[in-house]
Amino acid sequence: xxxxxxxxxxxxxxxxxxxxxxxxxxxxxxxxxxxxxxxxxxxxxxxxxxxxxxxxxxxxxxxxxxxxxxxxxxxxxxxxxxxxxxxxxxxxxxxxxxxxxxxxxxxxxxxxxxxxxxxxxxxxxxxxxxxxxxxxxxxxxxxxxxxxxxxxxxxxxxxxxxxxxxxxxxxxxxxxxxxxxxxxxxxxxxxxxxxxxxxxxxxxx
Amino acid sequence: xxxxxxxxxxxxxxxxxxxxxxxxxxxxxxxxxxxxxxxxxxxxxxxxxxxxxxxxxxxxxxxxxxxxxxxxxxxxxxxxxxxxxxxxxxxxxxxxxxxxxxxxxxxxxxxxxxxxxxxxxxxxxxxxxxxxxxxxxxxxxxxxxxxxxxxxxxxxxxxxxxxxxxxxxxxxxxxxxxxxxxxxxxxxxxxxxxxxxxxxxxxxx
DNA sequence: CAAATTTTCTATAGACCTATAGAATACAGG
DNA sequence: CCTGTATTCTATAGGTCTATAGAAAATTTG
Numbered sequence: 031x032x033x034x035x036x037x038x039x040x041x042x043x044x045x046x047x048x049x050x051x052x053x054x055x056x057x058x059x060x061x062x063x064x065x066x067x068x069x070x071x072x073x074x075x076x077x078x079x080x081x082x083x084x085x086x087x088x089x090x091x092x093x094x095x096x097x098x099x100x101x102x103x104x105x106x107x108x109x110x111x112x113x114x115x116x117x118x119x120x121x122x123x124x125x126x127x128x129x130x131x132x133x134x135x136x137x138x139x140x141x142x143x144x145x146x147x148x149x150x151x152x153x154x155x156x157x158x159x160x161x162x163x164x165x166x167x168x169x170x171x172x173x174x175x176x177x178x179x180x181x182x183x184x185x186x187x188x189x190x191x192x193x194x195x196x197x198x199x200x201x202x203x204x205x206x207x208x209x210x211x212x213x214x215x216x217x218x219x220x221x222x223x224x225x226x227x228x229x230x231x232x233x234x235x
Numbered sequence: 236x237x238x239x240x241x242x243x244x245x246x247x248x249x250x251x252x253x254x255x256x257x258x259x260x261x262x263x264x265x266x267x268x269x270x271x272x273x274x275x276x277x278x279x280x281x282x283x284x285x286x287x288x289x290x291x292x293x294x295x296x297x298x299x300x301x302x303x304x305x306x307x308x309x310x311x312x313x314x315x316x317x318x319x320x321x322x323x324x325x326x327x328x329x330x331x332x333x334x335x336x337x338x339x340x341x342x343x344x345x346x347x348x349x350x351x352x353x354x355x356x357x358x359x360x361x362x363x364x365x366x367x368x369x370x371x372x373x374x375x376x377x378x379x380x381x382x383x384x385x386x387x388x389x390x391x392x393x394x395x396x397x398x399x400x401x402x403x404x405x406x407x408x409x410x411x412x413x414x415x416x417x418x419x420x421x422x423x424x425x426x427x428x429x430x431x432x433x434x435x436x437x438x439x440x
Numbered sequence: 441c442a443a444a445t446t447t448t449c450t451a452t453a454g455a456c457c458t459a460t461a462g463a464a465t466a467c468a469g470g
Numbered sequence: 471c472c473t474g475t476a477t478t479c480t481a482t483a484g485g486t487c488t489a490t491a492g493a494a495a496a497t498t499t500g
């Protein structure tokens with residue numbers, strides 16, 4: 031039986047547990063490699079009971095992806111709204127991105143790796159959130175360029191993609207190795223992006 | 236029946252076709268989402284006949300990953316052996332990486348996204364190739380640092396990871412949008428990594 | 441062209457998986 | 471404590487998938 035009014039505190043808490051379990055299992059085995067039995071067992075219920083919380087396996091994937099993306103995008107909004115200088119904003123963005131991998135790692139990884147298996151209808155909200163994120167980042171870079179904090183030669187669309195790709199690549203690292211200092215990594219990444227690898231010859235544009 | 240002596244030209248050519256078909260299907264649907272029927276149909280044979288070329292679906296995945304990685308690593312060796320200055324080497328590496336996405340895109344994507352579904356025994360050769368690649372890149376950066384072409388503050392291990400992650404992120408872009416100029420993108424990426432986003436104030440380390 | 445060999449086909453066993461229905465249990469409010 | 475509701479369980483239908491075996495077709499070789 032499906033719940034009619036899913037507002038009880040018990041429902042809420044089990045649903046959260048189910049989403050997190052799905053995140054862990056999808057992250058480990060991939061969407062198609064994971065079974066609903068795997069997810070159910072992880073929260074101590076039987077496979078069939080899971081359908082009390084999800085209409086389908088696909089809905090579970092959608093929930094996991096949204097869960098992985100949401101707080102992450104919210105933080106971006108806050109950073110974009112602030113009046114910090116460009117360097118500080120970029121550091122905050124990268125710290126947020128990498129830090130999110132440390133805490134919320136499974137769900138974010140699932141979003142990155144598995145969201146394309148969702149049918150377009152289920153992907154639209156995710157797409158909107160993701161585009162919003164990228165556009166905010168682009169706008170920040172563009173604004174910095176207008177102010178002269180970023181070189182004119184930099185294409186903000188391309189740089190936004192690079193930053194996101196770089197963070198996701200490093201995120202894999204963070205997930206694999208629990209010892210890594212995500213904050214320190216964020217600092218180094220920002221430094222590299224801002225000042226480049228090469229020592230300061232008067233050569234930049 | 237399995238082939239005893241798979242050396243006939245026909246076998247070789249069908250095997251290549253099978254590996255490429257598997258690459259395309261795995262890239263589109265993921266390893267677990269793809270079926271052996273999908274792969275077989277793509278080269279115009281029946282599902283069961285595929286087992287003339289692979290012992291198992293997992294072996295097909297291993298072959299695809301190796302195919303995706305090989306030429307790419309070979310090129311790195313050539314670059315690492317050359318005497319070009321650091322900037323030229325980095326450009327060559329990134330051009331190779333992004334260009335490979337343009338040509339060989341499915342197999343390389345499959346390696347990046349699906350290799351973790353292989354059992355450790357099947358992953359070892361891939362691991363060796365991948366580590367070799369990263370170590371070559373690290374060595375190039377380290378050497379440049381010793382010569383003063385790269386700032387002392389740069390950690391070569393971290394920078395190598397960043398470069399690889401950035402390229403893979405941009406690779407997704409290249410696969411999705413056939414219009415993108417991979418060479419131009421490589422140039423921009425190299426420029427960003429070398430000189431950073433910020434105009435040249437005397438501030439770098 | 442006949443025999444031997446390689447490649448593909450048909451058919452299927454056996455496993456697993458999603459989603460549903462209805463029964464059973466746990467829990468909450470009166 | 472009793473009644474109604476919320477949650478979980480059991481059982482299963484119906485589908486798909488991998489891998490194998492042996493027959494059939496295609497190809498090569500003598």
